[in-house]
Amino acid sequence: MSAATRFLRACRRQPTDRTPVWIMRQAGRYLPEYRTLRARHGFLELCKTPELAARVTLMPIERFPVDAAILFADILLVLEPMGVGLEFAAGDGPIIRRPVRTRADVDALARVPAAEGLGYVLETVRLARERLADRVPLIGFAGAPFTLASYVIEGGGSRQYRHTKTLMYTDPAAWHGLMERLSETVVEYLQAQVAAGAQALQVFDSWVGCLGPDDYRAYVLPHMRATFAALAASGVPVIHFGTGTAALLELVREAGGDVIGLDWHVDLADAWRRLGYDVAVQGNLDPVALFAPVEEIRRRVGRILERAGGRPGHVFNLGHGVLPETPLAHVGALIDAVHELSARD
Ligand code: CP3
Numbered sequence: 101m102s103a104a105t106r107f108l109r110a111c112r113r114q115p116t117d118r119t120p121v122w123i124m125r126q127a128g129r130y131l132p133e134y135r136t137l138r139a140r141h142g143f144l145e146l147c148k149t150p151e152l153a154a155r156v157t158l159m160p161i162e163r164f165p166v167d168a169a170i171l172f173a174d175i176l177l178v179l180e181p182m183g184v185g186l187e188f189a190a191g192d193g194p195i196i197r198r199p200v201r202t203r204a205d206v207d208a209l210a211r212v213p214a215a216e217g218l219g220y221v222l223e224t225v226r227l228a229r230e231r232l233a234d235r236v237p238l239i240g241f242a243g244a245p246f247t248l249a250s251y252v253i254e255g256g257g258s259r260q261y262r263h264t265k266t267l268m269y270t271d272p273a274a275w276h277g278l279m280e281r282l283s284e285t286v287v288e289y290l291q292a293q294v295a296a297g298a299q300a301l302q303v304f305d306s307w308v309g310c311l312g313p314d315d316y317r318a319y320v321l322p323h324m325r326a327t328f329a330a331l332a333a334s335g336v337p338v339i340h341f342g343t344g345t346a347a348l349l350e351l352v353r354e355a356g357g358d359v360i361g362l363d364w365h366v367d368l369a370d371a372w373r374r375l376g377y378d379v380a381v382q383g384n385l386d387p388v389a390l391f392a393p394v395e396e397i398r399r400r401v402g403r404i405l406e407r408a409g410g411r412p413g414h415v416f417n418l419g420h421g422v423l424p425e426t427p428l429a430h431v432g433a434l435i436d437a438v439h440e441l442s443a444r445d
Protein backbone atom coordinates (compact mmCIF):
# COMPACT_ATOMS: atom_id res chain seq x y z
CA MET A 101 0.00 0.00 0.00
CA SER A 102 1.38 3.41 -0.86
CA ALA A 103 1.29 6.70 0.97
CA ALA A 104 -1.19 7.83 -1.69
CA THR A 105 -4.05 5.85 -0.14
CA ARG A 106 -3.11 5.40 3.53
CA PHE A 107 -4.60 8.65 4.82
CA LEU A 108 -7.92 8.45 2.93
CA ARG A 109 -8.37 4.78 3.88
CA ALA A 110 -7.83 5.56 7.58
CA CYS A 111 -10.36 8.43 7.37
CA ARG A 112 -12.86 5.83 6.16
CA ARG A 113 -11.81 3.35 8.91
CA GLN A 114 -10.36 0.89 6.40
CA PRO A 115 -7.22 -1.11 7.34
CA THR A 116 -3.84 0.36 6.34
CA ASP A 117 -0.26 -1.03 6.22
CA ARG A 118 0.88 1.73 8.61
CA THR A 119 -0.83 4.45 10.57
CA PRO A 120 -0.91 7.56 8.35
CA VAL A 121 0.55 10.78 9.75
CA TRP A 122 0.49 14.46 8.83
CA ILE A 123 1.06 17.53 10.98
CA MET A 124 -1.22 20.48 11.52
CA ARG A 125 0.56 23.68 10.42
CA GLN A 126 3.08 21.54 8.52
CA ALA A 127 3.12 24.17 5.75
CA GLY A 128 4.47 27.05 7.80
CA ARG A 129 7.02 28.78 9.91
CA TYR A 130 9.03 25.86 11.38
CA LEU A 131 10.32 25.29 7.81
CA PRO A 132 13.41 27.39 6.92
CA GLU A 133 12.36 27.36 3.22
CA TYR A 134 9.01 28.92 4.26
CA ARG A 135 10.76 31.60 6.33
CA THR A 136 13.04 32.42 3.38
CA LEU A 137 10.05 32.90 1.07
CA ARG A 138 8.15 34.77 3.78
CA ALA A 139 11.04 37.24 4.18
CA ARG A 140 10.26 38.45 0.65
CA HIS A 141 6.43 38.39 0.75
CA GLY A 142 3.68 39.38 3.19
CA PHE A 143 1.54 36.54 4.56
CA LEU A 144 -1.62 37.62 2.71
CA GLU A 145 0.42 38.14 -0.45
CA LEU A 146 1.68 34.53 -0.18
CA CYS A 147 -1.89 33.26 0.28
CA LYS A 148 -3.12 35.32 -2.67
CA THR A 149 -0.40 34.19 -5.09
CA PRO A 150 -1.40 30.62 -6.08
CA GLU A 151 2.02 29.89 -7.56
CA LEU A 152 3.68 30.63 -4.18
CA ALA A 153 0.90 29.14 -2.03
CA ALA A 154 1.07 25.88 -4.01
CA ARG A 155 4.84 25.84 -3.53
CA VAL A 156 4.40 26.19 0.27
CA THR A 157 1.74 23.44 0.25
CA LEU A 158 4.32 21.06 -1.22
CA MET A 159 7.26 22.11 1.01
CA PRO A 160 6.58 19.58 3.81
CA ILE A 161 5.97 16.84 1.19
CA GLU A 162 9.41 17.39 -0.37
CA ARG A 163 11.07 17.21 3.04
CA PHE A 164 9.17 14.52 5.02
CA PRO A 165 7.31 11.29 4.15
CA VAL A 166 3.99 12.65 5.50
CA ASP A 167 0.83 10.93 4.26
CA ALA A 168 -1.15 14.05 3.33
CA ALA A 169 -0.63 17.63 2.21
CA ILE A 170 -2.68 20.51 3.59
CA LEU A 171 -3.51 23.50 1.46
CA PHE A 172 -1.51 26.61 2.36
CA ALA A 173 -4.11 29.28 3.20
CA ASP A 174 -5.68 30.55 6.43
CA ILE A 175 -9.03 30.07 8.17
CA LEU A 176 -9.53 33.85 8.27
CA LEU A 177 -9.33 34.46 4.49
CA VAL A 178 -13.03 33.65 4.16
CA LEU A 179 -13.83 36.74 6.26
CA GLU A 180 -12.20 39.25 3.90
CA PRO A 181 -14.85 39.16 1.14
CA MET A 182 -17.49 39.65 3.87
CA GLY A 183 -16.07 43.14 4.28
CA VAL A 184 -14.75 43.10 7.86
CA GLY A 185 -11.23 44.37 7.04
CA LEU A 186 -8.77 41.49 7.57
CA GLU A 187 -5.10 42.28 8.22
CA PHE A 188 -2.10 40.32 9.42
CA ALA A 189 0.10 42.83 11.23
CA ALA A 190 3.71 41.80 11.87
CA GLY A 191 4.01 40.35 15.37
CA ASP A 192 0.38 41.10 16.31
CA GLY A 193 -1.44 38.19 14.69
CA PRO A 194 -4.64 38.72 12.75
CA ILE A 195 -6.73 41.88 13.07
CA ILE A 196 -10.35 42.47 12.02
CA ARG A 197 -10.70 46.22 11.46
CA ARG A 198 -14.53 46.31 11.62
CA PRO A 199 -15.68 43.80 14.24
CA VAL A 200 -19.26 42.52 14.19
CA ARG A 201 -21.07 43.26 17.44
CA THR A 202 -24.75 43.90 16.58
CA ARG A 203 -27.59 42.50 14.48
CA ALA A 204 -27.07 45.42 12.05
CA ASP A 205 -23.39 44.44 11.68
CA VAL A 206 -24.43 40.86 10.89
CA ASP A 207 -26.94 42.03 8.28
CA ALA A 208 -24.32 44.28 6.67
CA LEU A 209 -21.94 41.36 5.94
CA ALA A 210 -21.41 41.04 2.19
CA ARG A 211 -22.39 37.85 0.33
CA VAL A 212 -19.75 37.00 -2.23
CA PRO A 213 -19.46 33.54 -3.87
CA ALA A 214 -16.18 31.73 -3.11
CA ALA A 215 -15.33 31.57 -6.81
CA GLU A 216 -15.28 35.38 -6.81
CA GLY A 217 -13.90 36.36 -3.40
CA LEU A 218 -11.60 33.38 -2.84
CA GLY A 219 -10.77 32.33 -6.40
CA TYR A 220 -7.06 32.49 -5.53
CA VAL A 221 -7.49 29.68 -2.92
CA LEU A 222 -9.32 27.53 -5.47
CA GLU A 223 -6.51 28.14 -7.96
CA THR A 224 -3.97 27.09 -5.30
CA VAL A 225 -5.96 23.85 -4.79
CA ARG A 226 -5.83 23.15 -8.55
CA LEU A 227 -2.10 23.89 -8.82
CA ALA A 228 -1.19 21.93 -5.68
CA ARG A 229 -3.20 18.89 -6.86
CA GLU A 230 -1.45 18.98 -10.21
CA ARG A 231 2.01 19.19 -8.61
CA LEU A 232 1.31 16.55 -5.99
CA ALA A 233 0.57 14.19 -8.89
CA ASP A 234 -1.23 11.80 -6.52
CA ARG A 235 1.84 11.24 -4.33
CA VAL A 236 -0.34 12.08 -1.30
CA PRO A 237 -3.89 13.44 -1.00
CA LEU A 238 -4.60 17.15 -0.57
CA ILE A 239 -6.62 18.34 2.44
CA GLY A 240 -8.70 21.51 2.02
CA PHE A 241 -9.93 23.35 5.09
CA ALA A 242 -11.95 26.13 6.65
CA GLY A 243 -12.61 27.54 10.09
CA ALA A 244 -15.72 26.38 11.94
CA PRO A 245 -18.48 28.95 12.48
CA PHE A 246 -17.75 29.41 16.21
CA THR A 247 -14.02 29.95 15.79
CA LEU A 248 -14.60 32.34 12.87
CA ALA A 249 -17.31 34.16 14.85
CA SER A 250 -14.87 34.63 17.74
CA TYR A 251 -12.37 36.45 15.45
CA VAL A 252 -15.07 38.50 13.75
CA ILE A 253 -16.62 39.61 17.05
CA GLU A 254 -13.45 40.14 19.10
CA GLY A 255 -11.61 41.82 16.22
CA GLY A 256 -8.71 39.36 16.54
CA GLY A 257 -7.46 36.65 18.87
CA SER A 258 -8.84 36.51 22.40
CA ARG A 259 -8.28 34.96 25.82
CA GLN A 260 -11.67 35.34 27.51
CA TYR A 261 -14.03 35.61 24.49
CA ARG A 262 -15.88 38.33 26.38
CA HIS A 263 -17.49 40.06 23.37
CA THR A 264 -18.32 36.72 21.75
CA LYS A 265 -20.11 35.35 24.80
CA THR A 266 -21.73 38.72 25.52
CA LEU A 267 -23.36 38.71 22.06
CA MET A 268 -24.42 35.08 22.55
CA TYR A 269 -26.02 35.76 25.94
CA THR A 270 -27.59 39.17 25.20
CA ASP A 271 -28.74 38.89 21.58
CA PRO A 272 -29.16 35.22 20.70
CA ALA A 273 -31.00 36.08 17.48
CA ALA A 274 -28.04 38.12 16.23
CA TRP A 275 -25.67 35.33 17.35
CA HIS A 276 -27.62 32.64 15.50
CA GLY A 277 -27.90 34.92 12.45
CA LEU A 278 -24.12 35.29 12.38
CA MET A 279 -23.52 31.55 12.88
CA GLU A 280 -25.94 30.74 10.04
CA ARG A 281 -24.18 33.16 7.71
CA LEU A 282 -20.78 31.70 8.60
CA SER A 283 -22.00 28.12 8.23
CA GLU A 284 -23.46 28.81 4.76
CA THR A 285 -20.30 30.62 3.69
CA VAL A 286 -17.99 27.85 4.93
CA VAL A 287 -20.06 25.10 3.28
CA GLU A 288 -20.05 26.86 -0.09
CA TYR A 289 -16.30 27.55 0.19
CA LEU A 290 -15.46 23.94 1.12
CA GLN A 291 -17.64 22.55 -1.68
CA ALA A 292 -15.73 24.81 -4.08
CA GLN A 293 -12.43 23.44 -2.70
CA VAL A 294 -13.63 19.89 -3.38
CA ALA A 295 -14.70 20.86 -6.91
CA ALA A 296 -11.19 22.31 -7.41
CA GLY A 297 -9.56 19.04 -6.28
CA ALA A 298 -9.42 18.82 -2.46
CA GLN A 299 -9.62 15.13 -1.48
CA ALA A 300 -10.49 15.58 2.21
CA LEU A 301 -11.60 18.52 4.33
CA GLN A 302 -10.76 19.69 7.83
CA VAL A 303 -13.01 22.05 9.77
CA PHE A 304 -10.99 23.90 12.45
CA ASP A 305 -12.95 24.73 15.61
CA SER A 306 -9.74 25.69 17.40
CA TRP A 307 -11.26 27.78 20.20
CA VAL A 308 -14.60 26.06 20.89
CA GLY A 309 -13.14 24.53 24.08
CA CYS A 310 -13.83 27.86 25.83
CA LEU A 311 -17.51 26.85 26.02
CA GLY A 312 -19.22 24.60 28.55
CA PRO A 313 -21.48 21.77 27.31
CA ASP A 314 -24.77 23.68 27.76
CA ASP A 315 -23.52 26.65 25.73
CA TYR A 316 -22.08 24.34 23.05
CA ARG A 317 -25.43 22.58 22.78
CA ALA A 318 -27.45 25.81 22.58
CA TYR A 319 -25.21 28.13 20.55
CA VAL A 320 -22.94 25.95 18.42
CA LEU A 321 -24.28 22.42 17.93
CA PRO A 322 -27.20 23.28 15.57
CA HIS A 323 -24.84 25.17 13.25
CA MET A 324 -22.21 22.44 13.31
CA ARG A 325 -24.83 19.81 12.53
CA ALA A 326 -26.00 21.88 9.55
CA THR A 327 -22.40 22.38 8.40
CA PHE A 328 -21.44 18.68 8.55
CA ALA A 329 -24.77 17.50 7.13
CA ALA A 330 -24.22 19.72 4.07
CA LEU A 331 -20.60 18.57 3.71
CA ALA A 332 -21.53 14.88 3.89
CA ALA A 333 -22.78 15.25 0.30
CA SER A 334 -19.32 16.38 -0.89
CA GLY A 335 -18.15 12.75 -1.12
CA VAL A 336 -14.80 13.37 0.65
CA PRO A 337 -13.92 12.57 4.29
CA VAL A 338 -14.39 15.47 6.69
CA ILE A 339 -12.23 15.94 9.80
CA HIS A 340 -13.79 17.79 12.74
CA PHE A 341 -10.96 19.38 14.72
CA GLY A 342 -11.11 21.22 18.04
CA THR A 343 -8.97 21.80 21.11
CA GLY A 344 -9.97 21.86 24.77
CA THR A 345 -12.90 19.60 23.85
CA ALA A 346 -12.41 16.90 26.54
CA ALA A 347 -15.70 17.92 28.19
CA LEU A 348 -17.52 18.24 24.84
CA LEU A 349 -16.55 15.06 22.98
CA GLU A 350 -20.02 13.49 22.86
CA LEU A 351 -21.47 16.76 21.54
CA VAL A 352 -18.65 17.16 19.02
CA ARG A 353 -19.44 13.65 17.78
CA GLU A 354 -23.13 14.54 17.56
CA ALA A 355 -22.24 17.59 15.47
CA GLY A 356 -20.66 15.38 12.79
CA GLY A 357 -17.54 14.60 10.81
CA ASP A 358 -15.95 11.33 9.65
CA VAL A 359 -12.82 11.90 11.76
CA ILE A 360 -12.77 13.60 15.17
CA GLY A 361 -9.65 15.54 16.21
CA LEU A 362 -8.32 14.91 19.73
CA ASP A 363 -5.94 17.17 21.62
CA TRP A 364 -3.42 15.84 24.17
CA HIS A 365 -5.56 16.47 27.26
CA VAL A 366 -7.46 13.25 26.59
CA ASP A 367 -6.28 9.66 26.58
CA LEU A 368 -6.87 8.47 23.01
CA ALA A 369 -8.36 5.12 24.04
CA ASP A 370 -10.81 6.71 26.51
CA ALA A 371 -11.79 9.40 24.00
CA TRP A 372 -12.36 6.88 21.19
CA ARG A 373 -14.53 4.74 23.47
CA ARG A 374 -16.61 7.82 24.33
CA LEU A 375 -16.97 8.82 20.67
CA GLY A 376 -17.84 5.31 19.52
CA TYR A 377 -15.88 3.14 17.10
CA ASP A 378 -18.10 4.09 14.16
CA VAL A 379 -16.02 7.26 13.72
CA ALA A 380 -12.29 7.72 13.00
CA VAL A 381 -9.97 9.77 15.24
CA GLN A 382 -7.01 12.08 14.62
CA GLY A 383 -4.28 13.02 17.08
CA ASN A 384 -3.06 13.35 19.70
CA LEU A 385 0.59 14.12 20.54
CA ASP A 386 1.32 17.31 22.51
CA PRO A 387 3.10 19.68 20.05
CA VAL A 388 5.57 20.54 22.84
CA ALA A 389 6.58 16.85 23.03
CA LEU A 390 8.55 17.57 19.82
CA PHE A 391 11.03 19.51 21.97
CA ALA A 392 11.86 16.32 23.93
CA PRO A 393 14.80 14.08 22.96
CA VAL A 394 14.10 11.79 19.99
CA GLU A 395 13.95 8.68 22.19
CA GLU A 396 11.24 10.29 24.32
CA ILE A 397 9.29 11.29 21.17
CA ARG A 398 9.42 7.66 19.99
CA ARG A 399 8.25 6.45 23.38
CA ARG A 400 5.27 8.82 23.29
CA VAL A 401 4.40 7.86 19.71
CA GLY A 402 4.47 4.20 20.77
CA ARG A 403 2.18 4.95 23.67
CA ILE A 404 -0.41 6.71 21.45
CA LEU A 405 -0.30 3.88 18.89
CA GLU A 406 -0.81 1.42 21.74
CA ARG A 407 -3.86 3.39 22.91
CA ALA A 408 -5.25 3.26 19.34
CA GLY A 409 -4.88 -0.52 19.61
CA GLY A 410 -4.25 -1.14 15.91
CA ARG A 411 -7.90 -0.36 15.22
CA PRO A 412 -8.51 0.95 11.67
CA GLY A 413 -9.42 4.63 11.66
CA HIS A 414 -6.54 6.37 13.44
CA VAL A 415 -4.78 9.28 11.68
CA PHE A 416 -1.68 10.26 13.65
CA ASN A 417 -1.21 14.00 14.18
CA LEU A 418 -0.33 16.49 16.87
CA GLY A 419 -3.12 17.64 19.15
CA HIS A 420 -2.68 21.18 17.74
CA GLY A 421 -0.36 22.94 15.27
CA VAL A 422 3.41 22.44 15.18
CA LEU A 423 5.22 25.32 16.92
CA PRO A 424 7.49 27.56 14.81
CA GLU A 425 10.58 26.79 16.97
CA THR A 426 10.26 23.00 16.61
CA PRO A 427 13.54 21.25 15.61
CA LEU A 428 13.18 19.90 12.05
CA ALA A 429 15.00 16.69 12.89
CA HIS A 430 12.41 15.97 15.56
CA VAL A 431 9.57 16.36 13.06
CA GLY A 432 11.33 13.81 10.82
CA ALA A 433 11.85 11.51 13.81
CA LEU A 434 8.13 11.73 14.64
CA ILE A 435 7.02 10.78 11.12
CA ASP A 436 9.49 7.87 10.99
CA ALA A 437 8.49 6.66 14.46
CA VAL A 438 4.79 6.58 13.49
CA HIS A 439 5.51 4.59 10.33
CA GLU A 440 8.01 2.20 11.94
CA LEU A 441 6.14 1.52 15.16
CA SER A 442 2.80 1.00 13.40
CA ALA A 443 4.10 -1.18 10.51
CA ARG A 444 1.71 -4.05 9.95
CA ASP A 445 3.29 -5.59 6.81
O1 CP3 B 1 -1.69 23.75 8.39
C1 CP3 B 1 -1.02 24.29 7.49
O2 CP3 B 1 0.19 24.20 7.41
C2 CP3 B 1 -1.78 25.02 6.40
C3 CP3 B 1 -1.89 26.43 6.54
C4 CP3 B 1 -2.65 27.04 7.72
C5 CP3 B 1 -2.30 28.32 8.23
N1 CP3 B 1 -3.23 28.67 9.17
C6 CP3 B 1 -1.17 29.13 7.79
C7 CP3 B 1 -0.71 30.26 8.61
C8 CP3 B 1 -3.77 26.60 8.41
C9 CP3 B 1 -4.52 25.29 8.32
C10 CP3 B 1 -4.14 27.64 9.32
C11 CP3 B 1 -5.31 27.54 10.20
C12 CP3 B 1 -5.53 28.60 11.20
N2 CP3 B 1 -5.30 29.94 11.10
C13 CP3 B 1 -6.15 28.37 12.45
C14 CP3 B 1 -6.67 27.04 12.94
C15 CP3 B 1 -5.57 26.13 13.32
C16 CP3 B 1 -5.05 26.33 14.70
O3 CP3 B 1 -3.83 26.42 14.83
O4 CP3 B 1 -5.87 26.34 15.63
C17 CP3 B 1 -6.23 29.61 13.12
C18 CP3 B 1 -6.80 29.83 14.50
C19 CP3 B 1 -5.70 30.59 12.25
C20 CP3 B 1 -5.63 32.05 12.49
C21 CP3 B 1 -4.24 32.57 12.42
N3 CP3 B 1 -3.47 32.64 11.27
C22 CP3 B 1 -3.48 33.12 13.47
C23 CP3 B 1 -3.96 33.22 14.91
C24 CP3 B 1 -2.24 33.50 12.94
C25 CP3 B 1 -1.12 34.22 13.64
C26 CP3 B 1 -0.46 33.38 14.64
C27 CP3 B 1 0.10 32.11 14.07
O5 CP3 B 1 -0.29 31.03 14.55
O6 CP3 B 1 0.91 32.17 13.18
C28 CP3 B 1 -2.24 33.15 11.57
C29 CP3 B 1 -1.14 33.32 10.63
C30 CP3 B 1 -0.66 32.12 9.86
N4 CP3 B 1 -1.46 31.18 9.29
C31 CP3 B 1 0.69 31.79 9.58
C32 CP3 B 1 0.66 30.63 8.77
C33 CP3 B 1 1.84 29.91 8.16
C34 CP3 B 1 1.91 32.56 9.99
C35 CP3 B 1 1.99 33.80 9.17
C36 CP3 B 1 3.40 34.24 8.93
O7 CP3 B 1 4.09 33.65 8.12
O8 CP3 B 1 3.78 35.24 9.57
